[in-house]
Amino acid sequence: MDGKGHAVVIGSGTAGLTAARVLARFMERVTVIERDRTPHGTQQRPGILQARHPHSLTPAAESGLEHLFPGIGHDLTRAGAVRIRIPQDVLVHGPTGWLLPGRTKASLLSASRDLMDAVLRERLHAEAKVDFLHGHEAVALHPGRNHTITGVWTRTRSRGTPKNPGPRLLPAQFIVDASGHSFQAARWLAELGYPRPAETVVRSRASYACALLSPPAGHIASWKSLLFTAAPGTPLPQGQLTLVEDGRWSLSLRCGQGTAPPTDHAGLIRTAAALPHPLLHDVIATAAPLGPVHTCTRTDSHWRHIERLRHWPDQFLVTGDALAGIDPAHGHGMTLAIHSALILEHALERHGTTTGLSHRLHRTLARHAGATWRRNTRTMQPTAGTKTKPATWRERLTKRTAAHTETATTTDAHAAMLLLEQTQTRTPRKPLSPRPPWTARA
Numbered sequence: 001m002d003g004k005g006h007a008v009v010i011g012s013g014t015a016g017l018t019a020a021r022v023l024a025r026f027m028e029r030v031t032v033i034e035r036d037r038t039p040h041g042t043q044q045r046p047g048i049l050q051a052r053h054p055h056s057l058t059p060a061a062e063s064g065l066e067h068l069f070p071g072i073g074h075d076l077t078r079a080g081a082v083r084i085r086i087p088q089d090v091l092v093h094g095p096t097g098w099l100l101p102g103r104t105k106a107s108l109l110s111a112s113r114d115l116m117d118a119v120l121r122e123r124l125h126a127e128a129k130v131d132f133l134h135g136h137e138a139v140a141l142h143p144g145r146n147h148t149i150t151g152v153w154t155r156t157r158s159r160g161t162p163k164n165p166g167p168r169l170l171p172a173q174f175i176v177d178a179s180g181h182s183f184q185a186a187r188w189l190a191e192l193g194y195p196r197p198a199e200t201v202v203r204s205r206a207s208y209a210c211a212l213l214s215p216p217a218g219h220i221a222s223w224k225s226l227l228f229t230a231a232p233g234t235p236l237p238q239g240q241l242t243l244v245e246d247g248r249w250s251l252s253l254r255c256g257q258g259t260a261p262p263t264d265h266a267g268l269i270r271t272a273a274a275l276p277h278p279l280l281h282d283v284i285a286t287a288a289p290l291g292p293v294h295t296c297t298r299t300d301s302h303w304r305h306i307e308r309l310r311h312w313p314d315q316f317l318v319t320g321d322a323l324a325g326i327d328p329a330h331g332h333g334m335t336l337a338i339h340s341a342l343i344l345e346h347a348l349e350r351h352g353t354t355t356g357l358s359h360r361l362h363r364t365l366a367r368h369a370g371a372t373w374r375r376n377t378r379t380m381q382p383t384a385g386t387k388t389k390p391a392t393w394r395e396r397l398t399k400r401t402a403a404h405t406e407t408a409t410t411t412d413a414h415a416a417m418l419l420l421e422q423t424q425t426r427t428p429r430k431p432l433s434p435r436p437p438w439t440a441r442a
Contacts (some may be wrong), residue, residue, distance in 0.1 A: 002026070004028050004063050004316075005027050005028055005029075005172075005173035005174065005354065006010065006027065006029045006031070006149075006172045006173055007020075007023040007027040007029070007030045007031070007172055007173065007174040007175070007176070008030075008031050008032075008033065008152050008170055008172040008174075008175045008176070008177045009023065009030065009031070009032045009033065009175075009176045009178055010033050010138045010175070010177050010178060010287045011032075011177070011178035011179040011183075011320070011322075012031070012032050012034040012117075012132070012172075012179060013117070013178060013180060013320060013321075013337070014116070014117070014120070014320070014333070014334045014337040014338065014340055015178035015319050015320025015321070015322075015337035015340060015341070016032060016034075016176070016178035016179075016320065016337050017032070017117070017120045017121065017124060018065070018120075018337055018340075019066055019176045019178055019319060019340070019341050019344060020032050020114075020124060020130055020176075021068045021069060021123075021124060021341070022068065022088060022132075022341050022342075022344050022345040022348070023125075023174065023344075024124075024129045024130050025348075026129050026348045026354075027129070027173070027174065028129065028356075029125075029128045029129055029131070030070050030131070030266060031131050031132075031133055031170060031172075032124070032130065032132050032133065033130070033133045033136050033137070033138055033152065033170075033418045034134050034135070034136070034155055034239065035136065035137040035157055036132065036134070036135070036272075037135045039132055051276060052113075052210035052252075052294035052296070053111065053113070053208060053210050053296065054110070054210070054240050054242045054244070054250040054251075054252050055110070055111065055113045055116060055250075055334065056084070056109060056110040056111075056242065056352065057108060057109040057110075057116070057334065058106040058108060058429075059106050060107055060334050060335055060339075061334055061335040061338050062340075064335075064338040064339065065338050065343050065435070067121070068338070068341060068342075068345075069123050069153075069344070071128075071204075072119070072120075072123065073109065073245045075119050075123070076109055076111060076115075076116065077109070079111075079115055079118070079119050079245065080110065080111065080244075080245025080246055081109045081110065081115065081244075081245060082109070082110045082114060082245065083107055083108075083109060083110075083112035084107060084225050084235035084242070084243070085107045085111075086101065086106040086108065087099075087109060087288045088114070089223055089224040089225060090223060090224070090225045090226075091223045091225070091226050091227070091279070091280075092154060092227045092228075092229070092274075093226075093227070093228045093276065093277050093299065093307075094148075094229050095230055095231035095234075098277075099371075103286075108225075110224070110225070110244055110247050112212075112244050112245060112250065113270050115244075115245055119408050119441070119442075127277075134169075135157050135182050136154045136155065136156055136157065136158050136397075137154065137155060138152050138153065138154055138165070138179070138184070139153050139154065139155055139167050140152075140153040140188050141153070141175070141185065141188045141192065141316070141429065142169055142171070142189070142336050143188065143192050143313070143314075144315075146314070147311070147312075147313050147314060148313055148314045148315045148316075149175055149313045149314070149315050149316040150171060150172065150173070150315065150367040151169050151170055151171040151172050151175075152166040152169070152172060153168070153169055153176055154168060154169075154170055155168075155236040155372060156317055157168045161293070163256070172315075173315060173354055174315050174316075174317070174354040175288055175315065175316050175317070175321060176317045176318075176344075177235075177316070177317070177319070177322050178319050178320040178322060178337075179320055179322055180320065180321045180323070181302070181321050181325055182273065182322075183297070183304065183318075183322045184283065185316075185322070186304075189279055189313070192313070194309075194311055194312065195309060195311065196258070197305050197306045197308065197309055198264070198305045198308060199222075199301065199302055199303065199304050199305065200303045200305070201301070201302045202300065202301045202302075202377040203299055203300050204299045204301065205256060205258055205299060205326040205416070206254050206255065206275065206297065206299050206373060207254075207255050207259065207260065207261040207263070207296065207297045207299065207329065207415050208252055208253065208254055208258045208279065208295065208297075208299065209253045209255070209262045209263070209267070209268060209271065209288060209293050209294070209295050209406040210250070210251065210252045210253075210274045210293070210294045210296070211251050211259035211265070211291065211292070211293045211294065212248050212250060212251070212285060212289075212290040212291055212296075213241075213248065213250075213251055213288065213289060213290060214247075214248060214249070214287060214288040214289075215247065215249060215287055216286040216288070217326070218286055219286075219391075220282065221435055224240040224242070224243040224285070225240070225241065225243065226239070226240065226242075227239075227240050227281065228276070228277070228280060229242070230256075230274050230276075232258070234433050235256055235259075235273060235278065236256070236274065236275070237254060237255050237259075237271055237274050238253070238254040238256075238275075239252065239253045239254070239275055239280050240252045241277045241280055241283065241284065242321075247274075248290060249287060251268065251284060253271050253272060255271065261295040261296075262293060262295075262331070263293055263295060263296070264288045268284060268293060269281060269284060270385065270431065272284055272285075293311060299327045300323060300327070301326045301327050301377045302324065302325050303323075303324045303370060303373050303374065304318070304322070304323055304324065304439060305366070306323065306362045306430070307362045307363045307365075307367075312358060312359060312362070313358070313359070314355065314356060314358050314359070315354055315355065315357075315358060316358055317344070317357075317358055317361055317362070318346070318362070319337070319340045319341075319353055319365065320336075320337050320340065321333065322408055323340075323369065324336065324369050324370065324373050325363060326372075326373060326377065327377075336372060339368065339369070340365055340369065343361070343364055343368070344361065347360065347361055347364070352371035354442060359441075373417040375423060377406065397400075
């Protein structure tokens with residue numbers, strides 16, 4: 001591409017920041033619209049739905065992020081991110097007991113979501129081509145000729161200001177919607193005469209309580225992360241305790257079957273007492289809370305099937321949670337966001353222009369993000385009225401194999417490593433590489 005034109009990215013989560021980094025390589029200018037006033041440093045940003053949930057970069061995600069932001073791993077560790085080796089630094093209690101330790105060279109980078117976003121924003125602020133429009137929200141799309149989108153209408157979100165200026169138009173040659181779950185673009189496109197995409201929603205029937213804790217004085221342990229999982233469909237809670245920056249613990253307790261999450265530290269301890277082993281309960285009972293308990297009840301998984309639409313405007317791409325979102329228990333959100341940015345990069349390299357690219361990109365994203373989505377939601381229950389296809393023989397075989405693997409993890413180190421790769425390193429079925437070979441079939 002010749003590096004001309006203006007691109008607009010709606011949203012500054014992982015999906016938006018990585019998309020902006022890619023577009024800065026191919027466009028003359030990139031503007032990131034963020035509805036919140038972005039805090040300085042690693043302070044909390046209210047727009048991230050599951051920011052309090054423990055976050056870690058999987059090997060696949062870290063590799064992709066390193067390609068987009070060379071040296072980002074060093075920047076994250078310098079800012080305080082913790083390297084967690086698999087399995088040396090992790091204790092996992094599965095549905096049938098403690099997993100046997102094995103051998104693998106995989107590792108995770110663990111940090112708060114606020115720290116990860118702050119480091120990415122800092123790298124993008126150093127990009128001369130990238131501008132941030134903080135405290136603004138997108139309110140409409142501007143149509144062009146021949147079924148294209150050629151701009152975004154924005155307005156400030158200045159609260160308490162008596163004279164709020166009206167919407168203004170940001171002309172652009174390519175627009176990326178990375179605004180998250182709400183997907184306001186469906187309404188904007190409907191106003192322009194485009195149909196709303198069909199949506200598959202799968203209920204997790206789960207809720208979460210998350211908190212930051214300070215380890216007790218003199219605490220020494222051989223682990224940096226504890227993980228308690230349960231068999232699908234069981235009412236038992238699940239839990240994760242992970243070391244993050246500044247020596248803090250990030251705790252997440254998952255309550256299933258419509259159980260209300262605890263809202264205070266005493267409730268966290270009571271919920272942890274229901275885990276199949278007392279280790280996590282005993283550890284947090286002596287820890288000091290570092291703030292309030294945050295709860296999350298919006299955990300349903302969704303997939304918006306833009307790839308099925310016959311009419312969709314060109315020069316407009318939907319990515320991240322606006323396209324597909326998975327229950328945070330599976331930990332694929334950041335990996336999918338980075339994956340999508342790499343697919344966008346490869347498509348721009350091959351296509352040479354942003355014109356005529358949107359439909360092809362949505363088909364490619366659906367094929368690969370959808371594969372991950374289906375693997376992680378096969379044990380959940382679709383909402384009433386949602387049309388679903390019967391499970392294929394391959395899906396039934398995969399589910400049965402997974403059940404046998406879980407059963408064998410307490411006696412077979414190889415089975416334990418397979419389960420760890422699926423739940424912790426989350427290695428995709430095909431390697432996540434800077435130039436995904438499967439995009440050649442787009």
